[in-house]
Amino acid sequence: MGNTRLTQFLPYLVVGLLALFPLVESTFYTQLLTKVLIMAIFAMSLDLLVGYTGLVSFGHAAYFGLAGYALALMAPKYETVSLWWSLPAAIGVCALFALVTGTLVLRTRGIYFIMVTLAFAQMLFFIFHDTKIGGGSDGIYIYAKPTMKLGDVELVNLEKLEQFYWLTLALMAAAYLLLRRVLGSNFGRALLGIKVNEHRMRALGFPVFRYQLASFTLSGALAGMAGYLAAVQYGFVNPEILSWHQSGAVLMMVILGGMGTLYGSVIGAFAFVLLQEVLSNQAWFGPSAKHWQLAMGIFIMLVALYLPQGLAGLLARFGRSPVMEAADE
């Protein structure tokens, strides 16, 4: 394994290069890349469940959207809210919600789990859609973006595009490192064991349910972090942020990138957001750009049929030299 050092430093290199991006590129691309980074956090949080814990959640938008609503409801109407407490509070709300729903949904497995997670996300959707809590189907505007102050000194103002971009990048890197650390620990190895054979792990004396619940809660909290950032970027929240299309899209990013790799989720988010941007580009496709979901749907089906290991799997296949293949045999 001669390229271990390279793969070890590659993430730092990528983050370093990404940090320079706003200095050289225009507002539009900085915004687009911010969106990619937010989705990357969201996709990594789901990868923890799908790729490492063996739980396919089809309702992950619930935690993403809940954090957005938490921010919108916490923020005073025309003043900025402090990033210091509003971000941890939004994440905390999501972690708590994940803990409660997790105790229920983890009673089920497989196809039940898929349906039940979806149903709970829909429940949240209807709560915000049908009642006045979150402004109904119109949602709520977030007029002033959060800031971070130390005494009287303003450290971060998310109104400024570059600062928002850098904060998002830093949080994505932090989420990546945190998940790497967690997955490398005994806890992470136990999760992988549960994914492969739940009964054996239980027979070995592992508290399977508690491990899964911990993973589910962490995943919900990280999805919440992404949702908070997304709400800041859009400047409003409405029930669409909780919709099952959001859950489907993020699952797609995880698979497209390659599940169970973490960095695959980043690649997947990048590819998915970019593809969406290209397909709905009116300058290129004219009026048929309105129907971009058709092409997206076909693309998703093709990935499901022909690219089960995702782009990361494709890279790994091309990246392997004949010598390494021979060494494996």
Place this chain on the structure above:
Amino acid sequence: MDFAFFLIQLLNGLQYGLLLFLVASGLTLIFGIMGIINLAHGSFYMVGAYLAWSLSSLTGSLTAAILLAIPLTVILGMGLERLLFRHLYQRDHLYQVLLTYGLILVFEELRSLIWGDDVHGVAVPALLSASIPLTENLSYPVYRLAISGVCLLLAAGLYFLIQKTRLGMMIRAGASNRDMVQSLGIDIKLIYMLVFALGIALAAFAGMINSPLSSVFPNMGSQVLIICFVVVVIGGIGSVKGAMAASLMIGLAETFGQVLVPEAAGMIVYVLMAIVLVWRPEGLFGRA
């Protein structure tokens, strides 16, 4: 709430529940027998409703439209099974979710391209357009009763097909051991194709007969789909009996919920699901 009003709500709840059963039974059969989770099931409900609308405006009669549309949906079901779903039997649920999610997007956009994004109404057939008077100012439409009747007939037919016929025996055998059935000389692929087409046709038929009541609109499938997921989870996956019990339960709960606690009506079914999950995680009639 006086008796006539209660009776109307009761009949509405039962009718809604029976309609849900048509969609949910297909979903639960396709999962129970073929092991496929079909997110696009709601899209077939939508396709049925749009076919009913477009063919009835073409022929001038909803009955003729339904008779024309049923063979079309059966062919659609068989074609999709042959082209797409056949490749998914041995695959993880994850890929089934992805593929059928992609299929939803494709169906929605095709609907938008072919039929546009407007809301359309469908006329109730003249023969069934009467109402039965209950009190001075309350009456009950015959068409809703007719829907309930048709759904009950179909449910009975489904029970007979699965429990009493030779084909039903093969279907049940295929659900428990695919390879054994195959080696006994039964064409399991054909059976799967039939079951899939049956499930699709039931969902589409539900969309057709309900189109005069619900009207026809974009994304109408996803609403039904998610309620049917709840039905299948409560009833127990793969159990047609469970689908019937859960459909009626959900139909009544939602109808009475809208009358008694309109604010929380959207949530009632999910609360019901949560309660069932705590009590019996495998559903009311599911195999543990």
